Amino acid sequence: MKIAVLPGDGIGPEIVAEAVKVLEALDLKLEMETAPVGGAAYEVAGHPLPESTLGLAREADAILFGAVGDWKYDKLDRPLRPEQAILGLRKHLGLFANFRPAICYEQLTHASSLKPELVAGLDILIIRELTGDIYFGQPRGRRTAPDGHFPGAEEAFDTMRYSRPEIERIARVAFEAARKRSKRVTSVDKANVLETFQLWKDVVTEVHKDYPDVQLDHMYVDNAAMQLVKAPKAFDVIVTGNMFGDILSDEASMLTGSIGMLPSASLNDKKQGLYEPSHGSAPDIAGKGVANPLATILSAAMMLRFSLGQEEAARRIEAAVQKVLAQGLRTPDIHSEGTTRVGTVQMGDAVVNAL
Amino acid sequence: MKIAVLPGDGIGPEIVAEAVKVLEALDLKLEMETAPVGGAAYEVAGHPLPESTLGLAREADAILFGAVGDWKYDKLDRPLRPEQAILGLRKHLGLFANFRPAICYEQLTHASSLKPELVAGLDILIIRELTGDIYFGQPRGRRTAPDGHFPGAEEAFDTMRYSRPEIERIARVAFEAARKRSKRVTSVDKANVLETFQLWKDVVTEVHKDYPDVQLDHMYVDNAAMQLVKAPKAFDVIVTGNMFGDILSDEASMLTGSIGMLPSASLNDKKQGLYEPSHGSAPDIAGKGVANPLATILSAAMMLRFSLGQEEAARRIEAAVQKVLAQGLRTPDIHSEGTTRVGTVQMGDAVVNAL
Ligand SMILES: CC(C)[C@H](C(=O)O)[C@@H](O)C(=O)O
Numbered sequence: 001m002k003i004a005v006l007p008g009d010g011i012g013p014e015i016v017a018e019a020v021k022v023l024e025a026l027d028l029k030l031e032m033e034t035a036p037v038g039g040a041a042y043e044v045a046g047h048p049l050p051e052s053t054l055g056l057a058r059e060a061d062a063i064l065f066g067a068v069g070d071w072k073y074d075k076l077d078r079p080l081r082p083e084q085a086i087l088g089l090r091k092h093l094g095l096f097a098n099f100r101p102a103i104c105y106e107q108l109t110h111a112s113s114l115k116p117e118l119v120a121g122l123d124i125l126i127i128r129e130l131t132g133d134i135y136f137g138q139p140r141g142r143r144t145a146p147d148g149h150f151p152g153a154e155e156a157f158d159t160m161r162y163s164r165p166e167i168e169r170i171a172r173v174a175f176e177a178a179r180k181r182s183k184r185v186t187s188v189d190k191a192n193v194l195e196t197f198q199l200w201k202d203v204v205t206e207v208h209k210d211y212p213d214v215q216l217d218h219m220y221v222d223n224a225a226m227q228l229v230k231a232p233k234a235f236d237v238i239v240t241g242n243m244f245g246d247i248l249s250d251e252a253s254m255l256t257g258s259i260g261m262l263p264s265a266s267l268n269d270k271k272q273g274l275y276e277p278s279h280g281s282a283p284d285i286a287g288k289g290v291a292n293p294l295a296t297i298l299s300a301a302m303m304l305r306f307s308l309g310q311e312e313a314a315r316r317i318e319a320a321v322q323k324v325l326a327q328g329l330r331t332p333d334i335h336s337e338g339t340t341r342v343g344t345v346q347m348g349d350a351v352v353n354a355l
Numbered sequence: 356m357k358i359a360v361l362p363g364d365g366i367g368p369e370i371v372a373e374a375v376k377v378l379e380a381l382d383l384k385l386e387m388e389t390a391p392v393g394g395a396a397y398e399v400a401g402h403p404l405p406e407s408t409l410g411l412a413r414e415a416d417a418i419l420f421g422a423v424g425d426w427k428y429d430k431l432d433r434p435l436r437p438e439q440a441i442l443g444l445r446k447h448l449g450l451f452a453n454f455r456p457a458i459c460y461e462q463l464t465h466a467s468s469l470k471p472e473l474v475a476g477l478d479i480l481i482i483r484e485l486t487g488d489i490y491f492g493q494p495r496g497r498r499t500a501p502d503g504h505f506p507g508a509e510e511a512f513d514t515m516r517y518s519r520p521e522i523e524r525i526a527r528v529a530f531e532a533a534r535k536r537s538k539r540v541t542s543v544d545k546a547n548v549l550e551t552f553q554l555w556k557d558v559v560t561e562v563h564k565d566y567p568d569v570q571l572d573h574m575y576v577d578n579a580a581m582q583l584v585k586a587p588k589a590f591d592v593i594v595t596g597n598m599f600g601d602i603l604s605d606e607a608s609m610l611t612g613s614i615g616m617l618p619s620a621s622l623n624d625k626k627q628g629l630y631e632p633s634h635g636s637a638p639d640i641a642g643k644g645v646a647n648p649l650a651t652i653l654s655a656a657m658m659l660r661f662s663l664g665q666e667e668a669a670r671r672i673e674a675a676v677q678k679v680l681a682q683g684l685r686t687p688d689i690h691s692e693g694t695t696r697v698g699t700v701q702m703g704d705a706v707v708n709a710l
C-alpha cells in the first residue's frame with residue numbers, strides 16, 4: 001500500500017508529520033513517499049504541481065495532503081499559484097467525490113458560534129462533486145462582450161456545466177453513503193434559476209428510484225445556507241455541486257466551531273483518494289508548533305478506511321482521538337478553561353500513546 | 356409619486372396590506388396602484404409577470420413587492436413559475452443594486468441561532484449585484500456535451516459573466532454606501548478559481564482608488580460563508596456578485612434570527628426601485644393572519660428614502676417599528692416569553708399608532 005505524502009505550505013508540514021507518526025505507529029505495511037506541493041513546490045521546481053509530484057500521486061493508492069497557500073504567492077499568475085496544485089490533483093486523478101463531514105465533538109460543543117443545543121451531537125456529511133461545474137467548465141476567459149448589458153466592454157466569463165453521468169455517479173455516492181447512516185439525502189440546487197441545476201435535480205430524482213429506502217429532499221442553495229444556520233441537525237447527507245459545495249461545506253464546518261478537527265476525503269471511481277484536513281494552510285501560525293494535527297490525523301483514518309481497506313486501523317485512530325479529547329488535551333484553537341493546552345507534536349504523541 | 360403595489364403569493368397580500376396602511380397614514384401624496392404578480396398573476400393572466408403588471412412597474416417611481424411562490428406551481432415550466440416575475444422585474448427595470456441589511460434588533464438578539472454576544476448590535480449591509488452573473492448570462496441550455504468528462508452525454512450549462520462597467524457601477528454603489536457607514540467594504544469573490552471573479556477583484560481594486568477614505572478587503576466566498584458564522588460583526592459592507600450574494604445574504608439574514616424583520620431594496624441607475632421583505636412567501640402560514648409585516652413595512656421605509664426622497668417619513672416609520680418592539684409586541688416568528696403575541700393586522704395597526 002503506497003501513500004504519497006504531500007505536506008504543502010504553512011502548517012501543512014507540521015500537521016502531516018503528526019499524521020505520518022500515527023500511521024507509522026500502526027504496524028501496517030505502508031510505503032510512504034513525500035513530495036513537494038503548492039508554494040513549496042513552486043519554490044523548488046517552479047510549479048505548484050510538478051510532474052514528479054503528480055506522477056507519485058498517480059501511482060499511489062492514496063494521497064495524504066497537508067494544505068497549500070500563502071499570501072506571498074498572491075501576486076503570481078493564476079496557473080502558478082499554490083491552489084492550482086489541489087485543482088490539478090482533483091482533475092488529473094478524477095477525484096470527483098468529496099466527503100466533508102461536519103461533526104460537533106461532545107467536548108467541543110461550547111466552541112461553536114451557535115447555541116449549544118443547536119449543535120450538540122451534530123453529524124452532517126456533505127458530499128460535494130469535485131471535478132465538474134464552473135470550476136473546470138470550458139470555455140472561460142476574458143473577451144470583448146458580444147452582447148449583454150454593455151456589448152463591446154471588456155468582460156470575463158466562466159461556464160457552469162454538468163453532464164448526466166457526472167450527476168448520476170455523485171448521486172449514487174450520496175445515496176450509498178446515506179444507506180450507512182440515517183438514510184436521508186438533501187440535494188442542494190438552484191433549479192429555479194440555473195439550467196445546470198435543473199438537470200441536476202432531474203437526474204438526482206431519477207437515480208433516487210434505485211434507492212427507494214433513502215429519503216430524498218431538494219433544497220435551493222440559498223435556503224440551505226439559511227437552514228444550516230437555523231437548524232443544522234435537520235440535515236444528514238447533503239449532496240451538491242462543486243461551487244455550492246465549496247461554500248456550504250465551509251459554512252457547515254465552521255458551525256461546529258472546531259474546523260481544526262474535521263477531515264476530508266476526495267475519491268475517484270477506483271477508490272484512490274486524496275485525504276486532507278478541512279482547514280487551510282494558516283500561514284500566520286506556521287512553524288509555531290501550535291497547529292491542531294487532529295483533522296489531518298482523522299484524514300489519515302479516512303484514508304485507511306476508504307482507500308486502503310483498513311477499517312480496523314481507521315477505528316483505532318478515531319478511538320485514540322476521542323481518548324485524547326477525553327483526557328482534556330487541547331491545541332490552542334480548541335482550548336478552553338479546565339483543559340490542558342498542548343502543541344502540535346504533543347498532540348500527535350498523545351494520539352500515538354492512545355492507540 | 357407613483358407606487359406599484361405587487362402583493363404576490365402566500366403571505367404577500369397580508370403583509371403588503373399592512374405596509375400600505377402605514378404609507379397611507381403618513382399624509383404624503385402617494386398614488387398607489389395594485390397589480391397581480393407571481394402565481395397570483397399566473398392564475399388570472401397565465402403569466403407570472405403579465406405585460407400590464409410590467410407596464411405599471413415601469414411607469415412607477417417605486418414598486419412595493421410582497422413575495423412570490425407556492426409549491427403548487429412547482430410543476431409548471433420554468434418560464435411560468437412565480438419566481439420568474441422577480442427575475443423579470445430585475446431584468447426589465449435594470450435593478451442592478453440590491454441592498455440587503457442584516458440587522459440584529461436589540462430586543463430580538465435571543466432569537467438568533469448564534470450566541471448573543473456574537474450578534475448583539477449586528478449591522479451588516481450586503482450589496483448584491485442583481486442583473487448579471489450566471490443568473491442572466493447567455494448562452495445557457497441543454498445539449499450534447501461537446502467535450503469534458505463525458506463527451507456525447509446529455510449536459511446542461513450556464514454562463515457566468517461580468518463586464519467591467521457592470522462591476523464598476525456596483526463597486527461604486529458599495530463604496531458610496533460605506534462612506535455613510537463605517538467606511539469598510541469587503542468584496543467577496545472566487546478569484547482563485549473563476550475568471551469572472553478575477554476581473555471582479557481587479558475592477559473593484561481599481562474603483563477603490565477613487566475612494567481612498569474607504570477600507571477595502573477581499574475575501575473568497577467560501578471563507579466569507581465561514582466568517583459570517585464565526586464573527587459576523589467583523590463585517591460592515593459586503594459587496595459581491597449575484598450568485599454569491601444570493602447565498603451570503605440569506606445566510607447573513609438568518610444569523611440575525613429574525614428574518615421577518617429584514618427589508619430589502621433593488622435599485623436601478625435612475626433610483627427607481629423594488630422594495631420587498633427578505634423573507635419568502637411562506638405558503639404554509641398564508642391567510643392565517645400570523646405573518647410578520649415588519650420587514651415589508653421597513654421595506655416601505657427604504658422606498659421612501661431611496662426612491663421617493665422622503666427621508667423624514669422613512670425615519671418616522673423606522674422609529675415607529677422600534678417603538679412597537681419596545682412595547683413588547685411580537686408576531687409569532689419573533690415571540691418569546693414576556694412579550695405580547697399579536698397578529699399581522701394588529702402589528703400593522705400598532706405601527707400606525709406609533710407613527
Ligand atoms: C483552494 C480552493 C481552490 C479550493 C476550492 O475552492 O475548491 C478550496 O477552497 C477547497 O474547498 O478545497
Ligand SMILES: CC(C)[C@H](C(=O)O)[C@@H](O)C(=O)O
Pocket residue numbers: 192193222438441442601
Ligand atoms: C426566487 C429567486 C429567483 C431569487 C434569487 O435567487 O435571486 C431569491 O432567492 C432572491 O434572493 O430574491
